[in-house]
Amino acid sequence: MKYLYSFAWRKDEYELSRLEMRTFFNFHVEGNVLLSEQKIEPSRSPFMRLRLDIMCEATTLEELVAFASTIELTDKTFKISCLNNKDDAIEPKIARPIRNAYMKEIGLAISAEPNLDAPDVEFGLVIYEDTFYFGELVHGESVWLKHMQKPEMYSTALSTRDARALVNIAAPFPEGLRIIDPCCGIGTVLVEAMSMGIPIEGRDINKRVVWGSEINLRHFGYEPNVQIGPIEEASDGYDVAIIDMPYNLFTHASSDLQQSIITHARRIAKRVVIVTIEPMDDKIANAGLTIMDRAIVQKGNFKRELVVCE
Template identity: 75%
Template sequence: MKHLYSFTWKKDEYELSRLEMRTFFNFDVAGNVLISEQKIEPSRSPFMRERLDIWAQGETIEDLVAFAKGLQLGDKTFKIHCLNNSDDAVEPKLDRKLRNDLMRTIGMAIDAEPDLAKPDVVLGLVFYEGVYYLGELVHGESVWLTHMKKPEMYSTALSTRDARAIVNIAVPFPKGLKVIDPCCGIGTVLVEAMSMGIPIEGRDMNKRVVWGSCINLRHFGYEPNVEIGPIEEANEGYDVAIIDMPYNLFTHISKELQQSIISNARRIAKRVVIVTIESMNNEIANANLNIIDQAIVKKGAFERQVLICE
């Protein structure tokens, strides 16, 4: 089965959204629609609006009508949603009358009871690049929004939206992987990972921020797995390390300590995803790591680099 995904992003997040897209699908697209055999839960991504599980496609609406006549929904109720509108932003945008006509034509062919309020199945209809698609529609939920207000916050911490994307970039397929955030700060990355069911360990040398991360994790219903101590004391055996390089008022960091963090990340993990506000190319090379992909995230004049290293 193929799946059609629609995306949305802010201007400054374009590179990050493409990097996340490449880690999920092994390719990216310039626009906001992607078709792939890879099945991803849309609520994982802060950029993914919905996923259409394609049941049928055709060059004309009559092709879909023929499929709809044989569709077996049993006792399930349904409604149809057309994605060619201003909110879903799939091009071309179709005017409301045409969308309603198309949905009515398909709906009349389905031998099941419609329910516009609380349907058992939401069917998606989309016209994209000359082809009509019909299938089950799965909407994403903006889970990261609920994590924006934490009991403990730092002004320089990653946004929950960016943190969620970075977790996906680090571990797009987390089953069986062992993950650590050895400079976890107040736990922004930890919260996003745990909310997606990704087991992750945290560590930080600053007692105060470890205390803050534990408060944040418990606030959202997650049991903290966070230790106090520098990365130099971390054991080996992780598949992925996610490092938002310390730079805020609570951590004064030297070049030597930066190098130690990256070198020890290389020691303990097979893959390292580094978030930094300054170039780390020399330190990364000194740690015998290679940058295999990257993106820049902007917030006004403030920039962060997201680097995937192996």
């Protein structure tokens, strides 16, 4: 099976979106369309708009119409959307009359009843690099938007979009993995992971923010698994540790504490993903970790770096 993905990002999210893309697909493209044999649920990513499950590739519309005549939907209704439009931003953009003509010709070839409002199946049509791609369309849902307003918040926390991308970069294929966020703060990363069905444990040295994270998790319907205590007291055996280095009003990390956090992250986990507002390369090397990839994470004028280590 082959899949076509469409992406969207803000200007200051480009590096983060490419790092997430590389993590999922093992390569990245400069534009907003990617073809891959890797199947990813679009709602996992804050940058992935949709996935086209390709049923047919054709060099001419006639070939595609011939394929459409073989589709069997029994009693299901259908709809066709051509994604070369202003909203989906897939190049080349095609004028509405031409898109409508394509969709009409393909739709007339399908032996089923169309339903433009509530179809049982939505098909997608994409013309990309002189090829017609046709298949079933899967839209992404902006789940992270539901998590923006939390009972407990502070201004320096990661945005829900960035936290969701961070979880994907840390554990793109999480099945069977044991994951910990040992500096979890108010639980932004924990909420995003759990909303994707990814089991994760939290820990923080500060009682106040641990209570805050538990309140936030329960607010969104998730059962907290958060411990109070420093990373130094965490047991080993994790596959992934996600470290958003403490830098807020509740917790100030000295240089020695930063080194201890990274060193113990190396002790407890095979893969460590660090978010930091200051350079950590020396401390990462001192801990015996190797930097595999990195990106700038930006929130307005506030910049931090996301560093993937193993």
